Amino acid sequence: MSQPSARRDAVAGGAGDSVAGVPPRAQAIRAAALELFTQRGYQATTMADIGAAVGIRGPSLYKHVSSKQELLAQIMIGTMDALLAAHRTAVAGAAGVAERLRRATEAHVRYHARHRLEAFVGNREIRSLEEPHSTAVLDRRDAYEKGFRELVEAGVAAGRFHVASARLASYAILDLGMGVAVWYREDGELTEDQIVYQYSDFALLLVGAS
Amino acid sequence: MSQPSARRDAVAGGAGDSVAGVPPRAQAIRAAALELFTQRGYQATTMADIGAAVGIRGPSLYKHVSSKQELLAQIMIGTMDALLAAHRTAVAGAAGVAERLRRATEAHVRYHARHRLEAFVGNREIRSLEEPHSTAVLDRRDAYEKGFRELVEAGVAAGRFHVASARLASYAILDLGMGVAVWYREDGELTEDQIVYQYSDFALLLVGAS
DNA sequence: CGGCCTAGCTAATAGACATTAGCCACATGA
DNA sequence: TCATGTGGCTAATGTCTATTAGCTAGGCCG
Numbered sequence: 001m002s003q004p005s006a007r008r009d010a011v012a013g014g015a016g017d018s019v020a021g022v023p024p025r026a027q028a029i030r031a032a033a034l035e036l037f038t039q040r041g042y043q044a045t046t047m048a049d050i051g052a053a054v055g056i057r058g059p060s061l062y063k064h065v066s067s068k069q070e071l072l073a074q075i076m077i078g079t080m081d082a083l084l085a086a087h088r089t090a091v092a093g094a095a096g097v098a099e100r101l102r103r104a105t106e107a108h109v110r111y112h113a114r115h116r117l118e119a120f121v122g123n124r125e126i127r128s129l130e131e132p133h134s135t136a137v138l139d140r141r142d143a144y145e146k147g148f149r150e151l152v153e154a155g156v157a158a159g160r161f162h163v164a165s166a167r168l169a170s171y172a173i174l175d176l177g178m179g180v181a182v183w184y185r186e187d188g189e190l191t192e193d194q195i196v197y198q199y200s201d202f203a204l205l206l207v208g209a210s
Numbered sequence: 211m212s213q214p215s216a217r218r219d220a221v222a223g224g225a226g227d228s229v230a231g232v233p234p235r236a237q238a239i240r241a242a243a244l245e246l247f248t249q250r251g252y253q254a255t256t257m258a259d260i261g262a263a264v265g266i267r268g269p270s271l272y273k274h275v276s277s278k279q280e281l282l283a284q285i286m287i288g289t290m291d292a293l294l295a296a297h298r299t300a301v302a303g304a305a306g307v308a309e310r311l312r313r314a315t316e317a318h319v320r321y322h323a324r325h326r327l328e329a330f331v332g333n334r335e336i337r338s339l340e341e342p343h344s345t346a347v348l349d350r351r352d353a354y355e356k357g358f359r360e361l362v363e364a365g366v367a368a369g370r371f372h373v374a375s376a377r378l379a380s381y382a383i384l385d386l387g388m389g390v391a392v393w394y395r396e397d398g399e400l401t402e403d404q405i406v407y408q409y410s411d412f413a414l415l416l417v418g419a420s
Numbered sequence: 421c422g423g424c425c426t427a428g429c430t431a432a433t434a435g436a437c438a439t440t441a442g443c444c445a446c447a448t449g450a
Numbered sequence: 451t452c453a454t455g456t457g458g459c460t461a462a463t464g465t466c467t468a469t470t471a472g473c474t475a476g477g478c479c480g
Contacts, residue, residue, distance in 0.1 A: 025457090039337075040337060041251075041253070041337050041338070043251070043253035043254060044253060044337065044338070046436080046437060046438085047437075047438060047439085048437080048438095056457085056458070056459090057458080057459065057460085058437085058438080058439095059438090059439075059440080059458090059459080059460085059461095060457070060458055060459070062438095062439070062440085063456075063457050063458075064457085067438080067439080068438070068439095124334060127249075127250060127251050127254065128251070128254070164404070164408055165399075165400060165404070165408070167399070167400075168400060168404075168405065168408055171389060171393060172386055172389070172409070172412060174389070175385055175386055175388070175389025175390075175392075176382055176385055176386065178385070178389065179381060179382070179384070179385025179388065179389075180385075182385075183381060189375075189377070190375060190377075190378060194374070194375070194378075195378065198374055198375065198378055199382070202382060202415075202416050205412075205415045205416060206412050206415060206416075235427090256466085256467065256468085257467075257468060257469085258467080258468095266427085266428065266429090267428080267429065267430085268467085268468085268469090269428090269429080269430085269431095269468090269469075269470080270427070270428050270429070272468095272469070272470080273426075273427050273428075274427085277468080277469080278468070278469095
């Protein structure tokens with residue numbers, strides 16, 4: 001396998017990051033909601049729980065956010081946008097289809113490790129989203145999957161990759177990353193970089209990169 | 211890669227199968243619950259929904275099952291037992307560590323395709339389980355993961371596999387199968403066998419089988 | 421025929437929970 | 451000093467839901 005990309009910091013934009021113009025209290029609420037949604041799930045998390053996590057009562061939350069559903073929607077749409085942005089940045093300016101796939105996989109896996117809460121909730125709570133948020137997220141998800149599939153197809157067309165089904169290979173690579181969000185821990189036995197590079201190697205193996 | 215195993219039918223025991231001694235109405239209820247839990251999630255599914263799916267009212271369900279929680283627990287524990295049994299059957303009597311890993315992966319992926327509802331719910335609703343069911347399922351899940359990890363470790367010890375981390379490789383293989391339960395459809399463009407064999411090849415590639 | 425079990429029903433029970441209403445303390449700035 | 455906006459609180463409100471109670475029709479066994 002070729003060398004991993006040297007760019008290790010191209011992933012940002014998670015729901016916990018501070019955003020200009022958004023009051024800090026609202027940020028803290030979003031962060032607490034993210035944590036609780038991850039641990040208990042959206043439906044099992046009450047507004048009182050979220051309030052308690054930031055030291056206030058449930059009803060007081062409405063001074064900062066408009067509804068529980070909006071909290072979820074912001075997390076999920078923000079996550080998909082960050083993921084799409086990371087993908088585009090990773091792929092841009094990479095030479096050759098194998099290098100592009102490597103970079104895309106690195107960004108994918110890195111995002112799922114570094115923002116595992118967002119990614120976890122993003123993957124599991126689509127059913128809890130109401131319209132129009134639901135389609136907003138599904139559209140972005142489809143676009144993201146399409147990006148990977150086209151990368152694989154381009155490699156096949158160029159004779160550099162060898163797969164029975166481009167769709168199957170891209171699903172496999174995406175599923176690998178999503179798994180990371182489930183089990184990754186910052187204090188685990190493997191560092192983020194180790195996982196990112198291993199999984200990128202896996203991706204190139206899967207597509208039979210020559 | 212070597213030839214896929216010829217055994218294509220060693221996976222059974224899903225929650226929808228008829229089981230001796232369990233009245234048919236209870237079976238139908240379990241099947242309906244499984245479908246609804248998959249589509250909407252456990253919490254979002256009401257007893258009235260499940261009742262409607264079998265043509266009766268919510269409270270009438272209690273003539274057949276003892277609680278909503280018991281419905282979930284039976285699905286999840288039954289699923290894990292079936293998965294463990296399929297794994298043991300697949301591995302038993304296989305010659306060589308690569309063949310054992312291939313068979314185990316085949317069984318894993320085949321179960322997740324053929325019983326995608328059970329597998330889907332089994333993966334996503336652990337948080338909805340109450341004790342002692344929760345630990346019952348987690349214990350089985352750990353045992354299952356351990357089975358794969360030991361397979362990979364045995365291959366490494368025998369000098370047949372080459373991985374940086376046996377744990378990472380086994381997580382990757384397991385995650386691949388779980389992904390199948392999310393997107394697999396019987397009428398999709400790929401048959402169950404195509405997916406099973408492709409993914410088994412992927413597994414052997416991932417561990418660098420020689 | 422007549423009792424009884426099965427499996428359904430509707431009505432009550434009891435508790436959550438998101439969200440709204442209305443009140444109050446306090447800081448800030450004129 | 452005082453008017454005002456902010457951000458908290460408690461107390462409704464209205465709805466939803468699992469589960470239990472109590473009733474009934476109908477089939478099966480004597």
